[in-house]
Amino acid sequence: MSTFSWGDRPDEKALVESCLSGLRSAQAALYDRYSKAMYNICLRMMTMPEEAEDLLQESFVDVFSHLHSYRYESTLGAWIKRIVVNRCINKLKSRRMxxxxxxxxxxxxxxxxxxxxxxxxxxxxxxxxxxxxxxxxxxxxxxxxxxxxxxxxxxxxxxxxxxxxxxxxxxxxxxxxxxxxx
The missing domain is CATH 1.10.10 (Arc Repressor Mutant, subunit A)
Structure with a gap:
């Protein structure tokens, strides 16, 4: 089993392709790279740490489920951020914001x-x-x-x-x- 290393900071395309091929270490690298910033977005929007953590996990499920639709029109971080923000907004709407x-x-x-x-x-x-x-x-x-x-x-x-x-x-x-x- 091969592993994905961030040592050389590969470009986003290599990371996405490795994730799409099912390489777990690439998926872990993607999560490690973006999860803290995305958690902070969730926490600022939702205020409760438990809810922010749940939304973060749900967002990354969405990220990995829809990674095949990423078109490189923006940075990977911006694409993930959009998913996270939309997930938070949908949760707020369900609470009748x-x-x-x-x-x-x-x-x-x-x-x-x-x-x-x-x-x-x-x-x-x-x-x-x-x-x-x-x-x-x-x-x-x-x-x-x-x-x-x-x-x-x-x-x-x-x-x-x-x-x-x-x-x-x-x-x-x-x-x-x-x-x-x-």
Whole structure:
């Protein structure tokens, strides 16, 4: 039985092909390479470690089940991340995540210049704790925008909401996060 070594950091195509051929060491290498980052995505979106771990495992089952459909149009990590984010969103939707659709012309809260996500004084632990207390919809948009790098148009497409709703959810999430951290 041959094994797959990361010693020479093979390209993604070699890794994918080795996984598709059923080489367990390649599958383990792929999991080892991406699982920590993907777990962190799950944890930021779901907040409960047990639920994040379950979603991570389910996501990697999806990854290995659909690896044959990976088309190299993006990096392997980006493709896996999309699977993980979609899995988390589907779980949130099953919990009836409520995103407040803009039905009125109620203005968004004014941004507070004293609240800056780059502020060195904010402690990571405090932010994480406050994020777990955010409503699912706020936390999801905030996570996708700030941590995962999606823009509001992409978030709207992923969550099936308008771009304006994504912006509003993000703005309200920042205000709520500041309240929770006060």
């Amino acid at each position: 409520h995103l407040i659709e803009l039905t009125s012309q109620e203005p968004d809260p004014e941004p507070d210049p004293s609240f800056d996500f780059d502020d060195q004084d904010l402690r990571v632990v405090k932010i994480k704790k406050a994020m777990t207390a955010l409503p699912d919809g706020y936390r999801t948009v905030l996570t996708l925008y700030l941590f995962e790098g999606y823009d509001h148009k992409e978030i709207g497409e992923i969550l099936n909401i308008s771009e304006e709703t994504s912006k509003s959810q993000y703005s309200r999430a920042k205000v709520k996060l500041k309240e929770l951290m006060s």
